[in-house]
Amino acid sequence: MIDFIKQPWPWYFSGTMIVMIMLILLFFGKSFGFSANLRTMCSMAGAGKKVKFFDFEWKDQVWNLMFLAGSILGGFIATHYLSETTPMKLSEATIADLKQLGVKFDGGLNPTDLFSLEAMKDLKTLCILLAGGLLVGFGSRYAGGCTSGHAISGLSNLQLPSLVAVIGFFVGGLIMTFLIMPFIF
Amino acid sequence: MKFIKYILAGTLFGIIMTKSEAVSWYRIQEMFRFQSFHMYGIIGTAVILGVIAVSLIKKFKVNDLYGNPIVFHDKDKAYRKYLIGGIIFGLGWALTGACPGPMFVNLGSGYAGMAVVILGALLGTFLYGVIKNKLPH
Numbered sequence: 001m002i003d004f005i006k007q008p009w010p011w012y013f014s015g016t017m018i019v020m021i022m023l024i025l026l027f028f029g030k031s032f033g034f035s036a037n038l039r040t041m042c043s044m045a046g047a048g049k050k051v052k053f054f055d056f057e058w059k060d061q062v063w064n065l066m067f068l069a070g071s072i073l074g075g076f077i078a079t080h081y082l083s084e085t086t087p088m089k090l091s092e093a094t095i096a097d098l099k100q101l102g103v104k105f106d107g108g109l110n111p112t113d114l115f116s117l118e119a120m121k122d123l124k125t126l127c128i129l130l131a132g133g134l135l136v137g138f139g140s141r142y143a144g145g146c147t148s149g150h151a152i153s154g155l156s157n158l159q160l161p162s163l164v165a166v167i168g169f170f171v172g173g174l175i176m177t178f179l180i181m182p183f184i185f
Numbered sequence: 186m187k188f189i190k191y192i193l194a195g196t197l198f199g200i201i202m203t204k205s206e207a208v209s210w211y212r213i214q215e216m217f218r219f220q221s222f223h224m225y226g227i228i229g230t231a232v233i234l235g236v237i238a239v240s241l242i243k244k245f246k247v248n249d250l251y252g253n254p255i256v257f258h259d260k261d262k263a264y265r266k267y268l269i270g271g272i273i274f275g276l277g278w279a280l281t282g283a284c285p286g287p288m289f290v291n292l293g294s295g296y297a298g299m300a301v302v303i304l305g306a307l308l309g310t311f312l313y314g315v316i317k318n319k320l321p322h
Binding site: 005008009011012013014015016017018019020021022023024025026027028029030031034035037038039041042047051052053054062063064066067068069070071072073074075076077078079082083088090091093094097098105109110111114115116117119120125126128129130131132133134135136137138139140141142143144146147148150151152153154155156157158159160161162164165166167168169170171172173174175176177178180181 | 191199206215232236255257260264266267268270274284285286288289291292296297298313314
């Protein structure tokens, strides 16, 4: 059993498990949408006093913050106790493309050159991460949801607006990957 | 104590996202470069099973844990915000390789740089709240 879990999971199992998360939350009477937490955190920090958008009953969202806390713990458990040390099986074509871009494939889930504590000494890297995060935060609130709220919950409920948002996610991702990233890396 | 089930659900989510490699910056790049089926398989499976599950819940009027009917809210019918907001989100998704969930999952996995991405995401959310009324929706 544990050997099975320790392997990387196949896509069909992963997709099934993600739906399970959505169903568990529905069964708890909640809906799956992660980016709402970012708004809640702004409200908790007192943003509601100055900006109306953050003036809402954030205590109703405490369950979602607990879900967020659990997700951090889950990342820790999966990485430290449920993973092998073998490198991820990334496609050769991607490895070659990223090498050309100047990003080395180090076998982990995320490049240490970009995300390690050591990498934070580089001002350019800091700016890339801060700007990228800003786009995600701004865009997810503007679009009224992120991958969980639109691609999973919204599409499952056959919501046309969610399909428009998901198409937007892809258009933005392609623009960044092919038109912008070659100039910033 | 009433929150423990949400912590457990979140923990399961973090494990699933890590083990499926959906939290991987490399996998997101691979997806946007159309060089592997992996991410499409995950999202595709989730959407197909999700559609089936939601239609069954509606058909059989399933109740939640507390005996209340499970309800689904329709998204409001305005399209500019979904498209423009979606594109802005996508720009950041490809750059950081992380949507809001994976930012926190990866932080738990020990990627310190994700704290900077989260800080950026909070600033972006705040900025949206400030200029919301000036944007087309």
